[in-house]
Amino acid sequence: MAAIVFVNPVKDFTLAELREALVGHRKLGKTVYAKYTCQHCGERIRHDVPNSFPDKVTCSRCGGEHDLLKSGGNYLTIQSIPPS
Numbered sequence: 001m002a003a004i005v006f007v008n009p010v011k012d013f014t015l016a017e018l019r020e021a022l023v024g025h026r027k028l029g030k031t032v033y034a035k036y037t038c039q040h041c042g043e044r045i046r047h048d049v050p051n052s053f054p055d056k057v058t059c060s061r062c063g064g065e066h067d068l069l070k071s072g073g074n075y076l077t078i079q080s081i082p083p084s
C-alpha cells in the first residue's frame with residue numbers, strides 16, 4: 001500500500017505538545033512517530049514504536065536512555081492511501 005510521509009520543519013515541541021498532536025493525528029487515522037535529537041550521540045532519531053511518546057526513550061543508534069520529557073522533540077506522520 002502506498003503511503004505519504006509528512007515531516008515537520010525542524011522545530012522541537014514540548015512532550016505535552018507532542019502528545020496533544022498525537023491525539024489529533026490518531027483521530028485522522030494517521031500513524032505518528034516521535035523524533036528527537038539524542039542527548040548521547042547527537043543523532044536525529046525516529047522512535048521505533050509508533051504512536052508512542054514516553055517520558056524516556058532508548059536511542060536506536062547508541063542505546064542510551066534519552067529524556068524526551070526534558071528535550072521535547074518532533075514527529076512525523078504516515079497516512080496510508082487506500083488502493084484506488
Ligand SMILES: [Zn+2]
Nearest residue numbers: 038041059062
Ligand atoms: Zn543516541
